[in-house]
Amino acid sequence: MPTTRSSTRPAAPEPTMQTAARAFLSSPSFAVAGASSNPAKYGHILFTWYLSHSLPVTPLNPSSPSITIPSHxxxxxxxxxxxxxxxxxxGQTALSIVTPPAVTSKVLKEARDAGVRAVWLQPGSFGEEELAYAEREWPGRAVGGFGEGTRGAEGWCLLVDGEAAMRGREKM
Structure with missing residues (x-):
């Protein structure tokens, strides 16, 4: 009796947060939901991180037509x-979110409907529901939580884990 080859392939490995972070940072453009002019707020610090890395970034803030960043x-x-x-x-934009969880939930739904490419939920911006939603809607392109590989005690944070992810994005 002839043998037949199975047409089933082994399942692809589960994406890790490291690969999701590299995919996120491989995007052509970025945005920060919760961007602020206030230097004490994480939305300000996160936005300036993108600027300091010469990455194209757009601030999202429904309450202000602009934000101001100190520069020389x-x-x-x-x-x-x-x-x-x-x-x-x-569709070419990766969105960092640094808003309260109730706001994050709304931002995630709008981002999905708009076709945003990837999301990074900063520590404090989400609960279990928001993280599960992001991972379901952006498989392999949602960063957040306490998955293996983060160097920070607060979970996956662009300010802590972004440098390593940027170095790894060339491998994508």
Whole structure:
């Protein structure tokens, strides 16, 4: 009796947070939901992280038409967009979220509907529901939680884990 080959392939390995972080940072453009002019807020610190790495970034803030970032020789104003659907190219944009969990839930739904490419949920911006939703809607392109590989005690954070992920994105 002839033998037949099985057409089933072994299952692809489960994506890790490291691969999701590298995929996130391989995006052509970025946005920060919760961007702020206030240097004490994480939305400000996160936005300036992108600027300091010369990455194209758009601030999302529905309450202000712009945010101001100190720079030399004078502060620079950056026009905001009010929501993920207002991004110029959402399908090419990875969205960092640094908002309270109730707001994050709404931002995630808008981001999904707009076709945002990837999301990174910063520590404190989500609960179990928001993280599960992000992982379901952006398989392999959602970063957040306490998965293996983070160097921070607060979970996956762009400010802590972003450098390593940027070095690894060339492997993508």
């Amino acid at each position: 020789p004078q502060p620079k104003s950056h026009a905001t967009v009010p929501s993920p659907s207002a991004l110029p190219h959402p």
